[in-house]
Amino acid sequence: MKRLFPSMLMAAAALAGLATALPAAAQFAKPEDAIKYRKNALFVMGTHFGRVAAMANGRIPFDAKMAADNAEIATMMSKLPYVAFIEGTDKGDTKADPKIWAEKDKFNAAATKMQEEMAKLNVVAKGGNIDTIKAAVGETGKSCKACHDAYRKE
Template sequence: MKVHLGWALVSALMLTAGTAQAQFQKPEDAVKYRQSAFSVMGTHFSRIGAMANGRVPFDAKAAQDNAAIVLAMSKLPWAGFTPDTEKVKSRAKPELWMEMTKVQAGADKMVAAVVALDAAARTGNLDSVKKAFGETAATCKACHDAYRE
């Protein structure tokens, strides 16, 4: 029981530390952070897409590895959407800053789709990966269409 309580405390402290790390020195740092997270996520997502779309042979292990990275990265960019970054030049449309509740809902939907993609990749079944990839890609496209120039 004491061990579980200890781990719970460590976990809580790590979450608090993550919040503190979300503070950026300059607004430009927050923009670079979110763009970098999206870039890494997009690179690994594209590797899954190449398999799902038949451009490269399906490799279950590679799909699993890439999906795990996409999953880890999917939770990171959102800390970089701070109010002080609204004026920093980026590809974000002005509407994004006025509709942050919708943006957060889209982010939540994307993360949920990525969780499903990771689970599908772990099955090693190409058809499951294709389906989950398509659903995840749709969540990305919806946000890009609405909020990215």
């Protein structure tokens, strides 16, 4: 196990003896683990959303099952990244703007908006109608962009 999950074992060692449930921050051993986690989760989400978007935009052929499958995974992935925006993770290998922590409620609202739009896309993707999928892709994409414009540094 040591070779497989060194960072988790370090986290575990650091936390040994705690008797209460762990707060979100304690789920990551080091700030850079949280940064890597959220970037990785967002990349996987973006890959799957991107495929649905490419179909909606007519850039790749529409395939109803592929759209539904990718929307499902993107929706699941949309739930993961935000627990990792913990205090102290505005530095390092990240484009996260410090504004995120200065206005956390607004940031969380923007994240929630994206999750809601992605969930709506997931529902319509199961319906297989390209026009409704296209509309939902547009709304979801807007919610991605709004958050990036406000909270991602170039």
